[in-house]
Amino acid sequence: MELRINQKTYQVDADADTPLLWVIRDDLGMTGTKYGCGLAQCGACSVLVDGNVVRSCVTPVAGVVGREVTTIEAIEADDVGKRVVSTWVDLQVAQCGYCQSGQVMAATALLKQNPKPSDAQIEAAMVNLCRCGTYNAIHAAVHELAGKGDA
Amino acid sequence: MNVRIDPAQQASALALHEPINVSRRRFLAGTAVGALVLGFGLPLGTTRVQAAVAAATAERGTQVPAFLEIRPDNRVRLLCPFMEGGQGTFTAMAQIVGEELDADPATFLVEAAPPGEAYVVMENGMRITGGSMSVRMSYPVMRRLGALARAMLLQAGAQKLGVPVSELSTEPGKVMHAKSGRSLAYGELAEHAMDLPVPDPASVQLRDPSQFRWIGKPVKRVDAYDKSTGKALYSIDLKVDDMLHAAVQHAPRLGMTVGNLRNEEQVKAMKGVHSVHRLPGAVAVVAERWWHAKRAVEAIQVDWQEPTADSKVRPMPANFSSDAWLKRLADDKGPARDDENEGDVAAVLASAKTRIDATYHNQYLNHGQLEPPSALARFNPDGSLEVWLPNQAPDMFRADIAKRTGLDPSRITLHSPLLGGFFGRHFLYDAASPYPQAIELSKAVGRPVKLIWSREEEFLRDVLRPVAAVNFRAALDNDGWPLAIEAISATEGPTEALAGKQGEKLDPTALEGLSGKSYAIPNKRIAQIYAKGPAMLGYWRSVGNSLNDFFYESFLDELADKGGKDPFELRLHLLRDNQRLTTLLHAVGELSGGWKRGPFTAADGSKRARGVAMASPFGTQTAVIAEVSIEHGQVKVHDIWQAIDPGSIVNPAIVEAQVNGAVALGLSQTLVEEAVWIDGKPRARNYDLYPILPPARMARVHVRVVESGEKMGGIGEPPLPAVAPAVANAVATLTGQRVRSLPMSRHTFT
Numbered sequence: 001m002e003l004r005i006n007q008k009t010y011q012v013d014a015d016a017d018t019p020l021l022w023v024i025r026d027d028l029g030m031t032g033t034k035y036g037c038g039l040a041q042c043g044a045c046s047v048l049v050d051g052n053v054v055r056s057c058v059t060p061v062a063g064v065v066g067r068e069v070t071t072i073e074a075i076e077a078d079d080v081g082k083r084v085v086s087t088w089v090d091l092q093v094a095q096c097g098y099c100q101s102g103q104v105m106a107a108t109a110l111l112k113q114n115p116k117p118s119d120a121q122i123e124a125a126m127v128n129l130c131r132c133g134t135y136n137a138i139h140a141a142v143h144e145l146a147g148k149g150d151a
Numbered sequence: 152m153n154v155r156i157d158p159a160q161q162a163s164a165l166a167l168h169e170p171i172n173v174s175r176r177r178f179l180a181g182t183a184v185g186a187l188v189l190g191f192g193l194p195l196g197t198t199r200v201q202a203a204v205a206a207a208t209a210e211r212g213t214q215v216p217a218f219l220e221i222r223p224d225n226r227v228r229l230l231c232p233f234m235e236g237g238q239g240t241f242t243a244m245a246q247i248v249g250e251e252l253d254a255d256p257a258t259f260l261v262e263a264a265p266p267g268e269a270y271v272v273m274e275n276g277m278r279i280t281g282g283s284m285s286v287r288m289s290y291p292v293m294r295r296l297g298a299l300a301r302a303m304l305l306q307a308g309a310q311k312l313g314v315p316v317s318e319l320s321t322e323p324g325k326v327m328h329a330k331s332g333r334s335l336a337y338g339e340l341a342e343h344a345m346d347l348p349v350p351d352p353a354s355v356q357l358r359d360p361s362q363f364r365w366i367g368k369p370v371k372r373v374d375a376y377d378k379s380t381g382k383a384l385y386s387i388d389l390k391v392d393d394m395l396h397a398a399v400q401h402a403p404r405l406g407m408t409v410g411n412l413r414n415e416e417q418v419k420a421m422k423g424v425h426s427v428h429r430l431p432g433a434v435a436v437v438a439e440r441w442w443h444a445k446r447a448v449e450a451i452q453v454d455w456q457e458p459t460a461d462s463k464v465r466p467m468p469a470n471f472s473s474d475a476w477l478k479r480l481a482d483d484k485g486p487a488r489d490d491e492n493e494g495d496v497a498a499v500l501a502s503a504k505t506r507i508d509a510t511y512h513n514q515y516l517n518h519g520q521l522e523p524p525s526a527l528a529r530f531n532p533d534g535s536l537e538v539w540l541p542n543q544a545p546d547m548f549r550a551d552i553a554k555r556t557g558l559d560p561s562r563i564t565l566h567s568p569l570l571g572g573f574f575g576r577h578f579l580y581d582a583a584s585p586y587p588q589a590i591e592l593s594k595a596v597g598r599p600v601k602l603i604w605s606r607e608e609e610f611l612r613d614v615l616r617p618v619a620a621v622n623f624r625a626a627l628d629n630d631g632w633p634l635a636i637e638a639i640s641a642t643e644g645p646t647e648a649l650a651g652k653q654g655e656k657l658d659p660t661a662l663e664g665l666s667g668k669s670y671a672i673p674n675k676r677i678a679q680i681y682a683k684g685p686a687m688l689g690y691w692r693s694v695g696n697s698l699n700d701f702f703y704e705s706f707l708d709e710l711a712d713k714g715g716k717d718p719f720e721l722r723l724h725l726l727r728d729n730q731r732l733t734t735l736l737h738a739v740g741e742l743s744g745g746w747k748r749g750p751f752t753a754a755d756g757s758k759r760a761r762g763v764a765m766a767s768p769f770g771t772q773t774a775v776i777a778e779v780s781i782e783h784g785q786v787k788v789h790d791i792w793q794a795i796d797p798g799s800i801v802n803p804a805i806v807e808a809q810v811n812g813a814v815a816l817g818l819s820q821t822l823v824e825e826a827v828w829i830d831g832k833p834r835a836r837n838y839d840l841y842p843i844l845p846p847a848r849m850a851r852v853h854v855r856v857v858e859s860g861e862k863m864g865g866i867g868e869p870p871l872p873a874v875a876p877a878v879a880n881a882v883a884t885l886t887g888q889r890v891r892s893l894p895m896s897r898h899t900f901t
Contacts, residue, residue, distance in 0.1 A: 041839055089375045126846055127845065132815070
């Protein structure tokens with residue numbers, strides 16, 4: 001099947017129900033998108049499909065044919081994504097970093113759809129798990145990106 | 152033979168077979184082929200080398216070329232003795248070495264060093280990443296390492312410029328000759344400098360702390376950008392040429408063995424399957440893709456056999472229930488061994504007018520690090536073995552692999568990638584790590600194999616944070632102050648669990664947090680009833696303190712209540728002769744805007760209260776105040792104020808981040824988290840039934856660092872233990888309900 005990922009076209013030989021995550025990681029060798037649970041519980045595998053954040057560990061690859069997939073590898077090619085990364089670095093969000101690809105993708109999706117999200121919208125969108133407990137740093141980064149200053 | 156490296160001798164020895172860039176070659180000599188550092192090519196395991204190691208007089212952390220490579224572009228590559236798993240040790244080491252080397256930490260590339268004696272830099276003679284030890288145990292040695300490297304660069308500069316070394320100075324990244332106005336970048340000098348003899352360690356002067364540019368400052372993490380862009384590589388991400396992928400299905404209970412595979416032929420015919428394998432206590436599928444391996448291995452129908460009497464692992468019985476085990480612990484009547492015993496506890500308790508008795512227990516926990524365990528193994532054509540795996544102790548893992556494979560350690564190259572969280576998960580736990588399986592599979596198929604444990608297999612085999620039931624008894628004097636306290640804990644500590652038996656001495660990791668309290672209570676007894684259980688145990692962030700401070704600090708509030716004392720005032724009274732802890736307690740009080748117990752009504756109309764607790768884990772002192780309310784019958788934690796005194800610190804921004812992280816994990820175990828076992832199996836095999844703290848339940852965290860100047864303590868673990876009791880004490884004030892077990896999701900509040 002033919003996939004569009006990060007503005008490039010790939011030919012992939014995979015079963016229709018293979019999770020997008022494993023096609024990205026093993027078939028295409030892009031490992032920035034992480035496997036955490038395989039059950040859409042943690043969000044480490046978050047990618048964008050037509051601008052919406054999805055959990056690629058439970059997304060059948062056949063479902064994204066004809067759509068535009070964006071992974072963390074291309075995040076800085078996007079203006080909003082670049083700002084998100086820059087703020088993530090400025091505020092020193094990451095600890096172990098394993099969940100942060102997914103966190104950056106979730107924040108980018110939110111801010112692309114809604115540059116000025118309310119507190120409730122931020123809380124509803126930023127639900128990925130982080131075992132290091134960087135939640136307050138993530139919260140501060142998204143608030144800063146939303147133009148709210150320190151929160 | 153002395154194991155100290157003579158650089159000249161080493162360089163000449165290597166010139167025989169490595170005629171390449173000298174500084175690069177020397178760097179490798181001390182590292183990638185680490186065995187050379189020890190034995191100059193002698194096979195390890197010979198009596199000669201063992202004798203040499205035993206008689207080693209080399210001073211720790213003086214083998215500069217083993218640690219540092221300065222590249223022509225002035226970037227400094229540091230091989231770090233400690234593993235980076237989020238705690239910021241790579242950045243801290245860049246600050247410490249950079250401060251004395253006179254090189255900006257931002258110019259550092261830091262990677263984990265391979266196994267080898269050269270990297271044993273901690274004052275306790277160990278090399279592990281744990282116990283919140285890395286910075287506090289290696290600080291002077293790593294400073295000296297930077298200073299030695301700087302001295303070598305100065306010497307090289309003197310030779311190159313033809314001037315006395317006394318006329319030279321350094322600025323970040325360069326050697327300066329003020330008289331002539333000339334300067335040389337470190338990158339221009341490094342190749343020559345690293346071939347010079349390492350100076351006498353006693354000859355270098357360390358920088359006056361008042362002149363520090365980077366130590367003590369909020370220097371940016373060296374890994375922040377890579378971790379924000381998916382570029383950081385963890386074990387699970389690695390690949391080598393010709394690599395196959397593997398997945399396993401473990402026996403439902405540890406100790407069971409593989410019997411008949413009912414559908415082996417059908418599984419072998421599944422898409423992408425390379426081969427099916429029987430392993431100790433598991434079956435495996437090797438495939439071209441991990442997804443194929445996982446699907447196939449989960450399809451195997453195995454007739455699992457009950458453990459045999461000679462099982463090499465701790466067999467899990469079919470009737471094990473964690474709730475029943477906790478009840479058994481609470482009813483356990485001994486015999487108990489004393490850890491602390493002062494005054495005459497028995498007599499005071501027998502004659503006391505006011506007695507308080509209570510029984511507490513905690514819950515099993517999983518580590519739940521977000522990176523599932525994996526290992527990549529490759530046998531090279533010459534029979535040597537390379538393994539990439541998450542670990543907190545490379546030398547111990549290499550020794551274990553040598554034992555398992557029969558290979559000499561010099562034939563094993565161990566790589567230690569970034570850890571996607573650890574929290575104690577990646578110590579040497581028999582049967583709880585994938586590397587023995589990956590090695591066996593790679594050997595069987597004759598190709599490199601990367602094995603990933605699915606999240607479900609991880610929950611099945613992860614080692615658990617220990618449980619305890621503590622029976623407390625206490626007596627108050629006529630004024631309501633504590634006169635005697637007794638805590639008898641029925642438990643098995645992680646260290647004695649790994650040993651399989653109780654040692655001559657008590658396991659300090661079983662009782663820490665009950666023992667070692669600073670309160671002036673004249674009669675006290677802390678004792679352990681050793682209760683060996685069926686579950687495999689391990690270290691979990693803040694280890695014994697993660698449970699014991701919850702017990703002790705909650706019970707202390709019960710004493711305050713019974714004696715009619717305010718819990719903050721009670722602690723000040725019991726610490727009246729301890730200036731350091733009195734200062735700390737006042738600091739957290741001030742940070743929270745002044746101690747205010749409540750209950751009170753907050754601006755949003757909710758009824759709230761605050762609780763206080765203290766802990767002394769890993770050489771550091773902490774004090775926490777928590778503010779809570781009740782929402783829908785459950786506890787909501789609004790704010791955590793934490794004052795922390797680690798003596799002195801290296802990076803205040805990382806300290807604050809670590810406090811935040813430890814608070815999150817502390818809240819997780821307090822509010823939602825528990826590993827429940829029924830019929831010998833974990834109820835949860837993923838995060839759906841094993842909730843960890845979600846963002847919505849995080850509290851605001853306010854941190855005050857108090858640098859008392861006392862001996863440096865740990866940072867990664869110490870901010871955790873006081874969280875649970877501070878929350879529990881606040882809940883008791885708010886609701887009148889005393890929480891004597893965790894998590895609070897098991898309780899209902901009104």
